[in-house]
Amino acid sequence: DLILHNGEFIREEDLVISKEDRGYQFGDGIYEVIRVYDGNLFTAKEHIDRFYESADKIKIVIPHTKDVFHKMMYDFVEMNNINNGQVYVQITRGAAERQHQFPTQAEPVITGNTKSVERPVASMKSGVKAKFIEDIRWLRCDIKSLNLLGNVLAKQEATEEGFFEAILHRGETVTEGCSSNMYGIKNGTLYTHPANNLILNGITRRVILELCKELDIPVEETAFTKTQALEMDEFFMSSTTTEVMPVIEIGSQKIGQGVPGELTRKLQSAFEARIGVGVKS
Ligand code: PMP
Numbered sequence: 001d002l003i004l005h006n007g008e009f010i011r012e013e014d015l016v017i018s019k020e021d022r023g024y025q026f027g028d029g030i031y032e033v034i035r036v037y038d039g040n041l042f043t044a045k046e047h048i049d050r051f052y053e054s055a056d057k058i059k060i061v062i063p064h065t066k067d068v069f070h071k072m073m074y075d076f077v078e079m080n081n082i083n084n085g086q087v088y089v090q091i092t093r094g095a096a097e098r099q100h101q102f103p104t105q106a107e108p109v110i111t112g113n114t115k116s117v118e119r120p121v122a123s124m125k126s127g128v129k130a131k132f133i134e135d136i137r138w139l140r141c142d143i144k145s146l147n148l149l150g151n152v153l154a155k156q157e158a159t160e161e162g163f164f165e166a167i168l169h170r171g172e173t174v175t176e177g178c179s180s181n182m183y184g185i186k187n188g189t190l191y192t193h194p195a196n197n198l199i200l201n202g203i204t205r206r207v208i209l210e211l212c213k214e215l216d217i218p219v220e221e222t223a224f225t226k227t228q229a230l231e232m233d234e235f236f237m238s239s240t241t242t243e244v245m246p247v248i249e250i251g252s253q254k255i256g257q258g259v260p261g262e263l264t265r266k267l268q269s270a271f272e273a274r275i276g277v278g279v280k281s
Contacts, residue, residue, distance in 0.1 A: 001080040004089065004112035007064065007072065009079055012113075021109060023092030026100070027147035029109075030054035031090035034073065035240045036082050036114075037275045041073055046203045047240075048073070051089070054144045060093055060108050077114055085116040086241065090146060120242055124268060127248035127260045128164035130237070132226055133157055135168035135175050135198075142197050151178040165237055167250060170198065172225040180239040181205040182247075184224055184232030185217075185263050191232075194221040204238040211270040217263060234261025243275075244268040 002009040022028035032051040035042045048070055055062050062069065073087055089112035096103030137150035155178040158166040165177045176182050176199040183192045190212055195201035212219045229235065235247040235255040244267050246260035255261075260268075 001114060002076075004072070004076055004110065006110050009076065015111070017109065017111070018095035020095040020097060021092055022094060022096065022103075022106070023090065023109065023146055025098055027145065027149075028058070029060065029090055029092030029146045030058060030144050031088065031146055032144060033240050034087045034089075035275075036077050036085045036087065039077065039083050041077065041087070042240075042275055043203050043207065044070060044073060046206065050144065050201075050203065051091075055091060057140070057143050058093075058145070059102070060091055062091060062110075063108060076112065080114045082114045082116055084118065085114060087114050088112055092146070117241065120245070123164070124243065124245055125260070127246035128237075129162070129249040130165045130167045130177070130247045131158055131161060131163045131251050132169055132174075132229075133166040135170045137168075140197055141175070141199055142195070142201065144200060154178045164245075165247075167226075167229065167247075169226055172227070173223045174226060174229050175199050175223075176202075177237050177239075180237040180242060180245070182229075183208070183236050183238070184229055185234040185236075185261060186228075186232050188263070189218045189220055190263070191220050191222055191224050191228075193223045202238055202240075204240055204243065207271065207274060208238055208244065208267060211267055211274070215266060215270060217267075230255070232256070234264045236261075236264045236267075244271050 003012050005015055032047050034047045048066055091108050091110045094106030094108050096106040133154040154166040165180055167182055168175045174182055175193055181202040183190055193199050209219055230253055233256045237245045237247055246264045248258050
């Protein structure tokens with residue numbers, strides 16, 4: 001497969017990145033992951049808009065128009081024959097002698113790759129387990145930054161203990177997952193943290209909130225506590241790669257009956273209708 005480097009598709013062995021690249025030294029850049037279903041980029045516009053917004057928030061100027069960038073993503077997927085998979089793309093502030101403040105000369109560096117991935121159908125049917133971990137990240141989690149150390153440390157701890165994901169919380173307040181958004185359902189109402197600086201406003205989250213409207217499921221974009229999380233009737237997480245993923249246990253405590261909830265499954269089906277596939281049983 002070819003990789004993307006500054007608007008060109010090249011062989012991976014031909015890629016040269018400077019040791020002074022600010023992505024490498026400071027995590028000074030942002031990224032995006034777009035899902036491919038049946039050769040189509042799902043919610044491409046939303047992902048590309050967020051890519052440009054994240055770049056703008058850290059004052060990196062992407063040297064392509066959105067239209068050119070969009071076409072580049074399509075060409076990339078087509079060239080590598082990705083039918084079901086994902087595109088990863090990042091931009092850094094570029095290479096310059098190491099100093100914290102922005103360099104005056106550096107050109108941004110874009111790199112990306114594609115890969116084939118299966119939908120996590122078995123986990124989506126069975127549900128997964130998650131554990132609470134304190135959210136120690138910075139206060140601009142709305143930016144899809146390459147700085148992921150807080151996320152990495154929490155995911156590692158969760159994984160080592162056999163959990164699929166960490167449910168991050170600031171004090172008592174649940175924010176989101178390491179690489180997902182979190183939702184609870186209580187008495188038929190869906191609760192999720194508001195899209196402010198403390199979470200990444202997931203593209204999957206936006207689709208889910210739209211689906212709730214279509215399905216007449218009331219939504220409260222209100223933060224809930226750890227205690228409230230444990231008392232939800234249903235719980236699930238979402239992301240580009242995990243879609244609508246039921247969370248059936250938090251720590252060692254079952255949520256509801258300890259199986260994927262009814263509204264969660266309804267949202268899964270509605271989501272599948274959107275992407276044009278179904279969980280084959
Ligand atoms: N929150 C965080 C911290 C994430 O890394 C992700 C995955 N990119 C999400 C939420 C979910 O976002 P999306 O639905 O756009 O994949």
